[in-house]
Amino acid sequence: MVQCDDGAQTIHTASDREQAYVTPDDSKSIIPSSKDPKYATKEVVEKVVGLLKGKFNDDQVTTNPDELLSHGVSANTYHAAAIPNVVVYAESTEDVSKVMKLANEYRVPVTPFSGGTSLEGHITCPYGGICVDLSRMNNIVELHEEDADAVVQAGCQWEAINEELKERGLNMFFPLDPGPSACIGGMMATGCSGTNAVRYGTAKGEWFLNATVVLPNGEIIKTRQRSRKSSAGYDLTKLFIGAEGTLGIVTEATIRLAPVLPTRVAMCGFPGVEEAVQAVGEVINRGVPMQCVELCDTLMMEAIGKFGNVFMPLPSLDTIFFKFQGSNAESIESNIKIVSEISQKYGGQDLVFAKNDKESDELWQARKSAHWSAMALVEGATCYSTDVCVPVSNLPKLVKQTKQDLKENGIVGPLLGHVGDGNFHCALIFKADVPGEFEKVDAAAHRMVKRAIELQGTCTGEHGVGIGKQEYLPLELGEGTLRVMKQLKDTLDPKGIMNPGKLYPDW
Secondary structure (H helix, E strand, O other): OEEOOOOOEEEOOHHHHHHOOOOOOOOHHHOOOOOOOOOOOHHHHHHHHHHHHHHOOHHHEEOOHHHHHHHHOOOOOOOOOEOOOEEEEOOOHHHHHHHHHHHHHHOOOEEEEOOOOOOOOOOOOOOOOEEEEOOOOOOEEEEEHHHOEEEEEOOOEHHHHHHHHHHOOOOEEOOOOOOOOOEHHHHHHHOOOOOOHHHHOOOOOOOEEEEEEEOOOOOEEEOOOOOOOOOOOOOHHHHHOOOOOOOOEEEEEEEEOEEOOOEEEEEEEEOOHHHHHHHHHHHHHOOOOEEEEEEEOHHHHHHHHHHOOOOOOOOOOEEEEEEEEOOOHHHHHHHHHHHHHHHHHOOOEEEEEOOOHHHHHHHHHHHHOHHHHHHOOOOOOEEEEEEEEOOHHHHHHHHHHHHHHHHHOOOEOOEEEEHHHOEEEEEEEEOOOOOOHHHHHHHHHHHHHHHHHHOOOEOOOOOOOOOOOHHHHHHHHOHHHHHHHHHHHHHHOOOOOEOOOOOOOOO
């Protein structure tokens, strides 16, 4: 076992897990971040594993060490990780219900898994137990072209949905665009968003019309019907969006689709982040249709220029990527002129406009690959990625303070942000094999979060809380709000078996 940034142990093997296993007779001291030993003993879990094997096909239940490792430990995070006792590959909502009924009866912890791409330790299994993998539930169940919506399973990747819509010749898409390979279940769980958020909003908007959810006791519910709007009762769909799998497991959802409109990409360098943000604010307030408005600081532009596979000339300043959207080419050209005038007003220079779809794709791909370009700035390095969000007017101050902090501490940390909604990401580059490097970037990430909250922002704009940002919820939300959250959690999951150790502070 290895010690992690929060003092907990990363559990890579079954033998590691058994050393750290919590039972009523064990000493809590062997698990640094242990909670009450309220879950099933090792013997009971082994019994449940046997029962699961009796209820499912041979290829649906596994205790293979490699499978356990891939479901509890992620290369995307540096938070404490731990493997489950067993992985169950669900193939239907009824399968998930069977698992939950057993888990509830025997008090076995359950961790949902779909794409495994989250960044804040959401998939780790600190109490072992059952990992329910929904990746085989990856079908578009129904497609209603005339209503512009689709019923999809939780294991569907958003990119695969859009690719299938394109292959069917439909001029529509699902606009939420988090990281590559993200699945519907995880996207709902973390309340995701992405580069399209300035135009289409986030998962907490109206893009999920309803959800089929398996509750901790195995009961199956559907949060509402398929109509575009409803004022009937509580909005339970949104209760599960952002709940990070702690209230139940989403197995299906009805998603809204949007029409695909023509776009063009442009870039403009600015003297500083403040001028860039001011220009973006005026562009948005003028009503110029934008699908995306992205900020890359000078260092990130240097990385993209060196490693982004772009053959067009790039600005060497703090740069805004604009993705214009319009009903036709003429309307886009008109809006480009407006943005050019506004950009020049705030000192914009080195304007680069894509002349055609090929150049637009090249420029936008450079932005989408910024994470990998940033990692290449330091040979043999890796990246600690974190995000925060503040009111747009406070973004320049936060960026300035963060860049000064990184400079003073000798950290390479290029920045990129969804500047249209005040959300930005910092790619903290470090060498994992150099003693003290991780601790240095981890401390910088925590300072950035504290500054964001002081500026009336949030510890996470789109990555979610997981285990990485639990400690900041009291500071951000307040004790009263947390008590309400706890009451909801205790009501729906009185045995505390749903994704334990995540989201909620250490109650």
